[in-house]
Each structure stands twice: as C-alpha cells, then as structure tokens.
Amino acid sequence: MPERNLVSWSAMISGYVQFGAPGEALVLFREMMGMNLRPTYSILASILVAAAELGALPEGKWVHGFLERSRMRLSSNLKTSLVHMYAKCGDLMSAKQTFERSRDRNVDLWNAMIGGLGLHGQGREASGLFSDMVADGIRPDDMTFVCLLSAYSHSGMVSDGRECFESMSRVYKIEPKEEHYSCMIDLLGRFGFLMEAIHLIEIMPMRPSDGIWGSLFTSCGTYGDIVLGEALGKHLIEMEPYEPGCYVRLANLYASSGRWKDALSVRAAMKNRGVKLEPGCSLIEVDGVVHDFLL
Incomplete structure (x- = not known):
C-alpha cells in the first residue's frame, strides 16, 4: 500500500x-x-x-x-x-489486581477472572468468586458455566461440578450446550467416573463431537479400562479415518496393556491408509522474538 x-x-x-x-x-x-x-x-x-x-x-x-x-x-x-x-x-496476581481495581464489572470480566482461577487449579476460589458475582447482581451466562465447570475439572471438584451442571437449567434457566457437556464429561472422565460420563453422552440432546469421544478415550487409558478404550478408539477411527491421533492413541493403549501385536496392527493400518502424523509445534517468546520448534 x-x-x-x-x-x-x-x-x-x-x-x-x-x-x-x-x-x-x-x-x-x-x-x-x-x-x-x-x-x-x-x-x-x-x-x-x-x-x-x-x-x-x-x-x-x-x-x-x-x-x-x-x-x-x-x-x-x-x-x-x-x-x-x-x-x-501465569501472572495470576496481576490478573487479580486488575480485576479488583475495575469498577462496573460486567459478566465478561467476571468470567475472565473465574476462568483464570480455574486455569491455575484454584477451583474453590473460582466457586467463591461465582457466589460473589451472583450476590453482586450479575446474571451468569453460558460462558460463566463453561469457566466454572472447567475450574472444577482442573481442581478435581466432582461433586461441585455435578451440582453446578444441574443448577444451570434448574436455577438459572440456561440449557446446557455442547461446551458444558464437554466440560462435565472431561471432569467425570478425568477422575475415573467413566460409566457416568458414558451415560451423560447417551442423554446429550446433541450429537457428541469427536473431542468429547477423544477426551473420554484418553481417560480410559489413564484408568486402564482397555475394553471401553478399545471400543472408543475403534469408533473414533471410523469417525475420522484420516486423523492420525486416533491411531496413535489406540496403539498406545494396546502397548500399555502389553498387546504389542494389536498395537503394531493399528500402526500398519495407519500406514496402509496413508495417514501421516504431522509434527507438533511449540512456540516460545524470548527477548521479544517468537521461535517455533517442531516436536
């Protein structure tokens, strides 16, 4: 120009x-x-x-x-x-100071602070801030509950997560969307409530996304549920036959249980279909310059 x-x-x-x-x-x-x-x-x-x-x-x-x-x-x-x-x-103290100095806080600002606390595993403080927000006369929106459920997931607060998810529609007349179901399923799966997570997927009013299945699949590997993990892994491959992550996670699940032949079979299927694993990329900023690293 x-x-x-x-x-x-x-x-x-x-x-x-x-x-x-x-x-x-x-x-x-x-x-x-x-x-x-x-x-x-x-x-x-x-x-x-x-x-x-x-x-x-x-x-x-x-x-x-x-x-x-x-x-x-x-x-x-x-x-x-x-x-x-x-x-x-990572500067949670400055985030708190900026929030506390702000007047006329709207729902987006409250959500940002609740989400920030949750990101750092401070679910109890996030829950307390939510109570302060309601007491201050601010009506929560969809994103408020995404931030709150995510905070509970990062903090292992399963009972609080269940109560929060249930209160959305009962108390605040907000019907859960896919993002809320995803957070709740992640919370349940992350702490071993796999069958409860499956039940929640079954009663979802919308079709579960690949991300929801993937989150539960990862939890199966964490808790050694090979039978459920195998079923989910095969389902994910059917849904996304050219997504390399599905093959890798299923192969790793087999390998972790000593089923080396099945792990090699999955790797072979991946190769035969021409599915290639893209290298991961990490970004880091040093002295004002952003550097890319391939993993």
Missing part, C-alpha cells in the same frame, strides 16, 4: 490474531510502533489476545503500562483482555 493508516494496521494485526498467527501479529505491531503511530483500542485488544496465546507476558505488560501512561479510559473489552492475558501468561 502506498500509504497505511491505523485502520489498515488494525485490520492486518486483527487478521493475524484471528487466523491463529499471534507471532506475526506481534511482529507487525512492533513495526507499526516503530513508525510512531498511536495504537487504537482495537489494536491493543488484539495484541493482548496475541500475548495471551504466546504467553508473551512482557508484551502484555507493555500494553498495560501504555494504557496507564496514556491515561486512556479502559473499555470493558480491554479490562477483560488484560485479566485473560495475565492469567494465561
């Missing part, structure tokens, strides 16, 4: 973030700042999302410092993005 304005910079940075390329968004942001352009609210919000995805705490802190130095009035979206960024980057 012969001339770039803040709208075009914002569009590109936002596009990179939405496309799942947060590293490129940060590079473009530094280039823009090198031209002495003043970032807009939308650009800063996008950079906070990128920093959260990368765990790039220095960039996130820079944005927060810039907002304070500029004495810009923080929108609800920016407050929520700051809390989310700090929590995702």
Whole structure:
C-alpha cells in the first residue's frame, strides 16, 4: 500500500490474531510502533489476545503500562483482555489486581477472572468468586458455566461440578450446550467416573463431537479400562479415518496393556491408509522474538 493508516494496521494485526498467527501479529505491531503511530483500542485488544496465546507476558505488560501512561479510559473489552492475558501468561496476581481495581464489572470480566482461577487449579476460589458475582447482581451466562465447570475439572471438584451442571437449567434457566457437556464429561472422565460420563453422552440432546469421544478415550487409558478404550478408539477411527491421533492413541493403549501385536496392527493400518502424523509445534517468546520448534 502506498500509504497505511491505523485502520489498515488494525485490520492486518486483527487478521493475524484471528487466523491463529499471534507471532506475526506481534511482529507487525512492533513495526507499526516503530513508525510512531498511536495504537487504537482495537489494536491493543488484539495484541493482548496475541500475548495471551504466546504467553508473551512482557508484551502484555507493555500494553498495560501504555494504557496507564496514556491515561486512556479502559473499555470493558480491554479490562477483560488484560485479566485473560495475565492469567494465561501465569501472572495470576496481576490478573487479580486488575480485576479488583475495575469498577462496573460486567459478566465478561467476571468470567475472565473465574476462568483464570480455574486455569491455575484454584477451583474453590473460582466457586467463591461465582457466589460473589451472583450476590453482586450479575446474571451468569453460558460462558460463566463453561469457566466454572472447567475450574472444577482442573481442581478435581466432582461433586461441585455435578451440582453446578444441574443448577444451570434448574436455577438459572440456561440449557446446557455442547461446551458444558464437554466440560462435565472431561471432569467425570478425568477422575475415573467413566460409566457416568458414558451415560451423560447417551442423554446429550446433541450429537457428541469427536473431542468429547477423544477426551473420554484418553481417560480410559489413564484408568486402564482397555475394553471401553478399545471400543472408543475403534469408533473414533471410523469417525475420522484420516486423523492420525486416533491411531496413535489406540496403539498406545494396546502397548500399555502389553498387546504389542494389536498395537503394531493399528500402526500398519495407519500406514496402509496413508495417514501421516504431522509434527507438533511449540512456540516460545524470548527477548521479544517468537521461535517455533517442531516436536
């Protein structure tokens, strides 16, 4: 472009973030700042999302410092993005401080803090914050219960999870969606309640996704339920015959129980169908530069 304005910079940075390329968004942001352009609210919000995805705490802190130095009035979206960024980057104390300093907290801000506590395994504190939120007159929404159920899953609070899931429709008149069922099935499976998780899948009003089956399949391997795990593994392969992860997990399940011949058979089937395992990718930010590592 012969001339770039803040709208075009914002569009590109936002596009990179939405496309799942947060590293490129940060590079473009530094280039823009090198031209002495003043970032807009939308650009800063996008950079906070990128920093959260990368765990790039220095960039996130820079944005927060810039907002304070500029004495810009923080929108609800920016407050929520700051809390989310700090929590995702591991700085839970700063997330709490940002949340506590905020006035006029809307449901999104409460959700971000509840989710942040859950991410760090502080389910009891997340539950207490939910009670404070309700007492403050804020009505929970769908995402509130996703964050809360996820917090219970990370903290092993099975009884609280059951009560929360049941109260959604009974108390708050919110019908559980696929995300809520997924969180609940993950919670039950993670702590060995496999048959209860199967029952919940059977009564779901929607078709369970591959992710739900995959989560339960992983739990079968954790608790050594070879019979159920084998059935789920074969079902997943039928559903996604060209998904390499299904073959690998089933082969690993066989191997963990000493069924080496079956494990080799699964690997052979994977090879015969031309299914290739894509290398994993890890991102790390060092001194302001994002590095990719193939695993």
